Each structure stands twice: as structure tokens, then as C-alpha cells.
Amino acid sequence: MPEGQFKEGIVGGRLAADQYADNFSDLHPPLDHHEALVESDRCYFCYDAPCMNACPTSIDIPLFIRQISTGNPIGSAKTIFDQNILGGMCARVCPTETLCEEVCVREVAEGKPVQIGRLQRYATDVAMSENKQFYPRATPTGKTVAVVGAGPAGLAAAHRLARHGHDVTILEARPKAGGLNEYGIAAYKSVDNFAQAEVDYVTAIGGIDIQNGKTLGRDYQLSDLIRNYDAVFLGMGLGGINALRADGEDADGVTNAVEFIAELRQASDLSSLPVGRRVVVIGGGMTAIDAAVQSKLLGAEEVTICYRRGQEHMNASEFEQDLAAANGVTIRHWLQPRRVIAEGGKVSAIELEYTALSGDRLAGTGETLTLVADQVFKAIGQSFVPAALNGSGASIELEAGRIKVDAEGRTSLAKVWAGGDCILGGDDLTVSAVAQGRDAAESIHRSLTQG
Amino acid sequence: MADIRNNFVGIKSPNPFWLASAPPTDKAYNVVRAFKAGWGGVVWKTLGEEGPPVVNVNGPRYGAIWGADRRLLGLNNIELITDRDLQVNLREIKQVKKDWPDRAIVVSLMVPCVEEAWKAILPVVEETGADGIELNFGCPHGMSERGMGAAVGQVPEYIEMVVRWCKQNTRMPVITKLTPNITDVRKPARAAHAGGTDAVSLINTINSITGVDLDSFAPQPTIDGKGSHGGYCGPAVKPIAMNMVAEIARDPETSGLPISGIGGITTWRDAAEFMALGAGNVQVCTAAMTYGFKIVQEMIAGLENWMDEKGHATLDDIIGRATPNVTDWQYLNLNYVAKARIDQDACIKCGRCHIACEDTSHQAITSMVDGVRHFEVIEAECVGCNLCVNVCPVDNCITMEPLAAGVMDQRTGKPVSPIYANWTTHPNNPMAKVAAE
Numbered sequence: 008m009p010e011g012q013f014k015e016g017i018v019g020g021r022l023a024a025d026q027y028a029d030n031f032s033d034l035h036p037p038l039d040h041h042e043a044l045v046e047s048d049r050c051y052f053c054y055d056a057p058c059m060n061a062c063p064t065s066i067d068i069p070l071f072i073r074q075i076s077t078g079n080p081i082g083s084a085k086t087i088f089d090q091n092i093l094g095g096m097c098a099r100v101c102p103t104e105t106l107c108e109e110v111c112v113r114e115v116a117e118g119k120p121v122q123i124g125r126l127q128r129y130a131t132d133v134a135m136s137e138n139k140q141f142y143p144r145a146t147p148t149g150k151t152v153a154v155v156g157a158g159p160a161g162l163a164a165a166h167r168l169a170r171h172g173h174d175v176t177i178l179e180a181r182p183k184a185g186g187l188n189e190y191g192i193a194a195y196k197s198v199d200n201f202a203q204a205e206v207d208y209v210t211a212i213g214g215i216d217i218q219n220g221k222t223l224g225r226d227y228q229l230s231d232l233i234r235n236y237d238a239v240f241l242g243m244g245l246g247g248i249n250a251l252r253a254d255g256e257d258a259d260g261v262t263n264a265v266e267f268i269a270e271l272r273q274a275s276d277l278s279s280l281p282v283g284r285r286v287v288v289i290g291g292g293m294t295a296i297d298a299a300v301q302s303k304l305l306g307a308e309e310v311t312i313c314y315r316r317g318q319e320h321m322n323a324s325e326f327e328q329d330l331a332a333a334n335g336v337t338i339r340h341w342l343q344p345r346r347v348i349a350e351g352g353k354v355s356a357i358e359l360e361y362t363a364l365s366g367d368r369l370a371g372t373g374e375t376l377t378l379v380a381d382q383v384f385k386a387i388g389q390s391f392v393p394a395a396l397n398g399s400g401a402s403i404e405l406e407a408g409r410i411k412v413d414a415e416g417r418t419s420l421a422k423v424w425a426g427g428d429c430i431l432g433g434d435d436l437t438v439s440a441v442a443q444g445r446d447a448a449e450s451i452h453r454s455l456t457q458g
Numbered sequence: 459m460a461d462i463r464n465n466f467v468g469i470k471s472p473n474p475f476w477l478a479s480a481p482p483t484d485k486a487y488n489v490v491r492a493f494k495a496g497w498g499g500v501v502w503k504t505l506g507e508e509g510p511p512v513v514n515v516n517g518p519r520y521g522a523i524w525g526a527d528r529r530l531l532g533l534n535n536i537e538l539i540t541d542r543d544l545q546v547n548l549r550e551i552k553q554v555k556k557d558w559p560d561r562a563i564v565v566s567l568m569v570p571c572v573e574e575a576w577k578a579i580l581p582v583v584e585e586t587g588a589d590g591i592e593l594n595f596g597c598p599h600g601m602s603e604r605g606m607g608a609a610v611g612q613v614p615e616y617i618e619m620v621v622r623w624c625k626q627n628t629r630m631p632v633i634t635k636l637t638p639n640i641t642d643v644r645k646p647a648r649a650a651h652a653g654g655t656d657a658v659s660l661i662n663t664i665n666s667i668t669g670v671d672l673d674s675f676a677p678q679p680t681i682d683g684k685g686s687h688g689g690y691c692g693p694a695v696k697p698i699a700m701n702m703v704a705e706i707a708r709d710p711e712t713s714g715l716p717i718s719g720i721g722g723i724t725t726w727r728d729a730a731e732f733m734a735l736g737a738g739n740v741q742v743c744t745a746a747m748t749y750g751f752k753i754v755q756e757m758i759a760g761l762e763n764w765m766d767e768k769g770h771a772t773l774d775d776i777i778g779r780a781t782p783n784v785t786d787w788q789y790l791n792l793n794y795v796a797k798a799r800i801d802q803d804a805c806i807k808c809g810r811c812h813i814a815c816e817d818t819s820h821q822a823i824t825s826m827v828d829g830v831r832h833f834e835v836i837e838a839e840c841v842g843c844n845l846c847v848n849v850c851p852v853d854n855c856i857t858m859e860p861l862a863a864g865v866m867d868q869r870t871g872k873p874v875s876p877i878y879a880n881w882t883t884h885p886n887n888p889m890a891k892v893a894a895e
Contacts, residue, residue: 048526051851054809055825116806116852 012284012306016353017260017382019279021306027277030304034195034330035099035125043129047076049113049121057110058123063439064091068107072126084134085141087127092166092445093159095135095205096188097438098128100196102293104326106438135208144214145172150455153178153236155223158186159437160242160427162209163444164451168240169214171452176236178221184210186244186427188437190269193297195304197272224395229403233422238451241396241410241418241425242444245389251289253357255347256385260354264288264298264386271301283382285309287357289344290386292322293435298384299336310336311378315343315362315369322435345375347383354383391429406431416447424451460765461772462758464498464562466739467631467656467716469589471498471562474773475729475757478720478741479503479566479592479635482751484540486550490557495751496758499562501633501659501741504539504594505547507569507579512538512601518679521668521688530748532694534666536679536686538600539568544582552586564633568594568606571616573623580628590630593620593655595646596637596662598689608662611637614649621653633718636660636702638695643702644709651712658706659718659741661699663689692744696722700735704784707736724753726760733773734780788882793875795867796842796858798822798835804855807831811846811856819845838868 012021022030038046050072058068067086074083087094103109103124111120134141150173154161157179165175183189185202192202210217221227223243232239248263250256260283274280282305288295291314303310312331314321317340321328331338341362348356356379360371391409404411404419409431416424426443428435464474476499477483477492484503492500506512519537522530540547555563565588569575583591595611602608610616617634624632634650636643638661647658665687669678677685699721706712719737723729724745732740745753770776800811800823812833815823822839823846824832835846847856861867863876882891 045527048528051808051810053807054813055831056809057807057831112806112808 012308015284015381017281017283019281021282021284022278024278027305031194031198031277031301033198034193035128037132038122038125038129043075043080043126046122046126047072050076051112053112057112058107058121061106061110062090063106063436063442064094064097064445065442066090066094066127068123068127071130072121072123075126075130080130080133081137081139083130084139087131088134088141090445091438091441092163092209093188093205093437093441094127095131095208096159096197096202097441098124098131099201100188100192101436101438102324102326105324135204138208138211140211142166142170142212144169144212147174147214148172148455150174150237151176151235152238152240152451152455153232154240154242155232156180156186156241156243156427156429157184157206157217157219158242158244158427158440159188160244160440160444160447161186161240162206163441164240164242164424164426164448165215165444166209166212167445167448168451169212171448171456173214173237173452173455175215177215177217178223178227178232179217179219180222180243182219184217184219186242190272191265191294192272193268193301194272194277195301222395229396229420229423233420237422237455239423240416240444240447240451241423241429242427242440243395244428246392246395247390248385249388249390251344251347251385251387253344253347255349256344256383258347258349258354259352260349260381261347261383261385264290264294264384265389267384268294268297268301271305277305280305282307283380285378285380286311286382286384287378287380288312288384288386290314290384290388291316291320292386292388293324293327295384295386296323296327296331296336298386300331300334302382302384303334303336307382312336312338313342313344313359313378314338314340316364317341342376343369343371344383345371348377354380356380357383389428412447415450416443417450460762460770462761462765464739464773466562466718467590467633469499469562469564469631470560471739472560473498473754473758473761474733474739475754476500476562476564476718476739476741477746478743479594480743480747481535481537482743482746485542485547486554489550489554489563492746492751492754493554493558493561496754497561497751498739499564499589501564501566501592502547502551502588504566504568504597505544505579505583506539507575508544511541511543514538514541515681517681521666521679522692523668523694530692530744532666532668532690532692533744533747534663534668534679534688534690536599536681536688539566539594539597548582548586551583551588555587555589562590563588564590564592566592566594566635568597568601571605571610571620576620576623577627580624580630584628584630588630590633590656591624591628592633592635592659593624594635594662595620596635596660596689598637598639598663598665599687608637608639611635611646611662612640614645617646618649618653621650621655625654631656633657633659635662635720637662638698638702638721639665643705644712647706647709647712647715651715655715657716657718657738658712659720660706661695661702661721663691664695664698666690691722692748693722693724696724696728700732703732703737704735704781707778707781708784724748726757726764729757730761730764730776731780733777735784736778736781738773738777789880791878791880792884793877793879795861795874797837797840797861798842798844798846798856799859800833800835800846800856801854802834804852805833806852806855807833808851809833810849810851814845814849819843840869 071083071086108120114120154177184206189202286302288299342359345360346358361374410425424447427440479501483500523532597607634655719732720741812823812825
């Protein structure tokens, strides 16, 4: 029987024991002091800087880089945290290649942007390693706010509310805080348990009580929160996984990519984590890439991403696509799943159909392709599950399947705000969730103090 | 191929690039390496009188300032003249000159301001076969406290006196090295000229403190908690040096006096600029101390290529060519009008031209046009100041374009006059000379 990488089925231990740490090491290792100075010197300190405008949290990037270059990394970190208290994680996971670095004038001029993300990590690492807390709490207001979900939106909202002197209770369904930072991001983007270190850093301000294992709709109702707190912020993300709508998708070996990614992040021993020999990932976003690359890094022999549209339509950035390719992942386009083929209840192959655009409409061409697979990951997006919210008390208004909010994050219900992936207009980015949480907190604060 | 052989006051060298009197020319080992690398000549680091050699500090001798990427822009030093025995230096000079007869070796000298001291050292230097001497009247630190170096160079009468002693006591050409730590460099140059010097060289280093240690509150370079001003050199001083060279070159009293240009010369272009302003050759130190002797290869090739390209056959074709174009402000043509123009293809949209103009100048550059980030000169506001050109990170992206005579200047609403007119006749000048009837 073949061993290791060539073992059939979904098994662990495909690689030599020492290979795992290597494979899952930091994707963008931190800049050292010298590298940070050299890189910071490349910034032109642009006027009305395009990078700053591209940042969903509007961090003053030229200023924080100038502060690094003048030997003031602590001041630099404050510039970052002023706008984005999760600046440390954003420095690691932001698709900078489609945000700040894409519009950096040096990208325009030379095709080599200033490495804004890595500089941001340098500054925030310095401040966090010294546990430098910049924001004293305002005099307690006596007001209480409930935050549903301890993800990026909830944490950002909680920090800003705590700063303003309000007492915050975060109700989190999972055993750990952090949301997708803890459960939903490839391991090599957030090494050394950074997500938890950041939760500790953010909550060190005080006035934030995180209660884990509290699921909305099961352990408490929205109406309870509205009754018991002065305001409520909803930041519970997306609970649902979109189905493949392919025959046989219940077969063993068909897994949600987000669950795989979460399991991987929580694994204490990666060598025991099972993965298929031939893996097919259905989807075209960051989750598809994260699942595919990590499958490869766990020792899968063949990993193929199948996306139903063209390369130019993929949500995954070019950088992420290149990362996948560099790790030996094959990306195929214009293929949609049609049938999962199982043997003895277990996946053995997947039949896909070629697609084409006729006008704006995507349709199967009838031609099919069968890929041998012992594991299939579904990564075709997540959806908001409103069931937990509505059904008790007044219903919250939805739009296009997500919570409808106004420009300040107010929902249709009085006293209730929302932000992050659960709202319409959420774009699945940590940094956008932070911006929405922060801005909703300011709106809540205005409402509580002007009340 | 351009001929870049240099003849400076009768001292011949294969090219006009000499190493200045400084650490790179302190001993035979360095000088031989320099000659191997291609330097045309050296000014041997300053010798003092016979006796116990000077001592140097045993801590940092140099301080510096840097630009982006820690590129060294300015260096200062508190090193004194040679701290090696006079006889050792003389032996080495003699040997190196013997081994490298086609290269120039000039010996820098600094002895007390009494005639006997000069009478004693000149013959022993002459005996080495050196091509000339350079009088160090510039060293601004240490030696000046003992009545030498800049202490002499700051008193024109002393300069004239010492130069005269030297001219009377040696057949070697005398180059007088001037200090910039004065208010009018023409005065010491005129004094040297009156004393009969064959040439002047300038600038020596500028009094400076390069930094302050903010933990110990000590100036840098710091010696046991204290600091002393040092002599500043390197690319940062080049504009100051060039002005001083030009001042002497265009002064009727010293016109024609050979000048060896010194001060921040780092590339062939720097050298060509000094020579165009009137320097007969150039001396280099900081660039070599920053990058090593190999830089002379770039200087030689660069100068030759430029001369070939422009059709200049010999150095005489370029020396002093810019001197007549250096004038006083009052003679500048006030009817000349230029406007900045931004090359939109080259523009990388950093916006620095806009914010510099908007915040600190004339509000003459847009930042947004029709809702799009766009930087464009508003001619009606542009005074042609050139600030945008200077802050733009892209070479040649913003240029100053002169308006032809007759073209409407949108700022003044008047056509550009074809007539040269300067301040001396301007109606706003209360001292204006009445134009001839």
C-alpha cells in the first residue's frame, strides 16, 4: 500500500513530522528593524494619499510610515490604532494587493508598491510586544451595550464603546473570541496564536466582558438584549454555507471549506489532521484558496480549484491565485459541479460541467469532465441565517438576505446596530468589518450620550 | 575621444580627479591603491613640522547626516593633520612619486605661522620630488585652536604673508587651500593672489555639529560625553562650494587665478559643474570615503562620454564656460517668464507638487479635475518658482517651460516682452537708473 502523500483516502500524517511547521510558517515574515527603515524610506508621503483612500478604515498610511522612518514606531502604531484597533491582524490578512498597495504610487510608477502591510505589522508588533495601551477609558457612563459576536466587527465596536466609557458585554457562540480571525483564516497568515493575543490586547482597555458559548436564538433572544441593554450591536457574521446544488453532495468526503479551515486553525497537531490525496475545491474566493493551499501544505498530492467563471471574475486576488499556483494548486475555470460520485458512500470523483456566458447569463455547455477526488471542499460562499434573529419580537429588516443598515450602521430596529459580514454591503474583509464596527460604535455613542 | 589630461599650474595628471588632503591620502598604502584605481593625483594628507606627531581622539572622528535609505549626504570630522612621523611621510611620498611618475602628488602643509617653520619644511618636501604644495589654511577644528589652519585662513593678511614666504622659499607651485568659514571668500582669495599663490583650492570643511545624542544630550561625534564642532563635507556642501568657486572665478581681482574645486564632488557631473564654474581640476574625498576608490572609474568615463557627446575636445573647452553666466540678481532678466508643466504620462500622482504649491506657495497646481485625481498647473497662478520641480520624485516629470516673447502670460494678463530688462531700470526700484533718453 502506498504511504504518506500517495495514500488513498482522507488521512493524516502525509508528511514527515518536521515538514508541517515549515509549511505553515509565516507567509509574510515580519520586517526586522533595518528592513522596516529601508522600506519606510520608499514612501513618498503623498498628498491625499491613494493608499489611505483605499483603506476601508482610512488609516493615515503616509503618516504612520513616516513615523517608522523617523524612529517612532510607537507613534506609528497609535496612528494605525486610531483608525483600526485590529491593525495588527489587518496587517497580516488584508488583501493589500487589492487595497492600499494596489494604488500605491510606487506600484503605479515601478510595479513595486511600498510594503504597507508589512510596515503596519512592524509598527503594531512593536506596540503590542510592549503592551502599549493608547486609549484610557472615559469616565464610566453607566450605559451598557450588548455585542453579538466577538469577530472583527464586534471587537472593534466593543473597543470603541469601552473607550467612550460604556460597559460592553460580548456574546460569542464559539469557545474563543476572534471570529474569522480565529477560525476563518489560513494558518500561515496568523501564526503564533496572534488572533488571541490581539483579543487580549483589545480587551485590555477594560469594560469589555466576553461571554463564550452564548448562541443567539438558542441561549438568548434579540428581544432580551433590547430589553436589558441600552444598545445592541449585531456582528455575528454569516452562519450558513451555500450548497453545491450538485447531486450526491451528502457523500462522505464533501466538506465545508470554512469548517476545514477552522479545524486546521484549532488543531494542536497538524500531522494528525486528515486530508485527501486528490482534493477538489469548488469556489473562486479567498476561502477556496485558503482551503486549497492548506490541503496542499498538509500533503495532498493533487489539489484542483474549480471555478464556474473565468479568472477575471475570481474574488481571490491575483496574489492569492499566484500563491495557490506557487504551492502547486491547479486552478481551473468555467467548470461547475454537477454530480458527486461516491463509492461505498465515500467520494471517489466529481463530475463537472463546462460553462459559458451567453450574454450575462452563465449556463452549462453540456460538456462534462470528471475529476478523481477523495475529498471535495465547498467554498462557494456563505449566507446569512436570519432564523436566530427573527421569530421573537419585532422582525429586523433584511435586504438581499442580509441585515439592512443605514450609513451609520443602524438597523430597522431602534437601539440595534449591525456591522461586518452580516450586513448588506459587507465585503467579507476583516478591515471592512472593523470599519463598520467602529463607525456603528460612534453612532451608538452619539445616541447614548445625546439621548 | 575627449582628452581629459589635466595640467594644473604646470602639474600634469592623466585626469582632473585628485584625492583631497584627508584620510584617503594619509599614507603610501592608500595612495597606491588610489593610483591603481585610476586617480589622477593626490594631495597628501597635511604634514606638520618635525617633532612629536599630533595626536587624535581615540573615539569617533566622524559624524554624518543621511538621506533616504541611509544614503550619506554629509560627513564631518574632528581628525587632525597626519599623526604619523614626518620622516615616514616624506620617505613614502618620495617612493610613491618615483613609482608613479605620471600622477600628481601635491603635499599639504600646515606649520606654525612663523617664517622659520615654513623655511624648515619646504626644502624637505621639495626633496621628495613632489609636484607642489597645498597650504592648509582651512582645517576648522583642533589645529585652529593652536593658531594654524583656519586661524590663518580667516585673516587675509596672514594668508598673504605665509604664501609670500612659501613662494620665496620653494620652486614648487603653491596652492592655497581656503576655508569657507568666513563671510566673503573673495577676501582670502585676493590675499593669496597678492602673496603670489599659483592657485587656490576650495572649499575646506565647514564648522558643523552633525547631531545630538538625545539620551546623553551630547553633540555628535561624541567623545566621552562631549563633542566639538567638526569639518563638514560631502554632497550636502557642494552648492556652497560651487558658489565660492564662482565668486572667485568672476572676481575681477582674482580672475584667471587657477582654482582646484573641492566640496561634495561625487560624480562626473559634479566635477563637470565645478570645472564649468571655473575650477581647473577637482579634488574628491567624501565620495571615496563612502564608496571606495573605484568611483573614479565612473567619473572618468562619465566625463569623457559627456565631452564626446557635446564635442568638447579638452578640459580647456569646459573650464570656466559657466563663469560668465554667473551674475548678480539685479542683472537677471525680469521679463523672462517660465511656467511649470507636468508631463501627465510621467506623473505618478503622488500629489507632492500640489500640496507644496497649495500649502507653501502659489496655489497653482490642481489636485482634482472633474472628480478625478489630477495634477495640472494653473498657468494663471504659476509664478514659475520651480518648487514643484524640486519636490517631484520623478526626474523630468515637471519642467519649466519659458514663454516665448509675445505669448500672453495668463498670470499678469500681459504678453511676454522680448526686451531684456532688469531691476536696475525697473520702475519699482527707487534706485533705478534713468534709462538713457
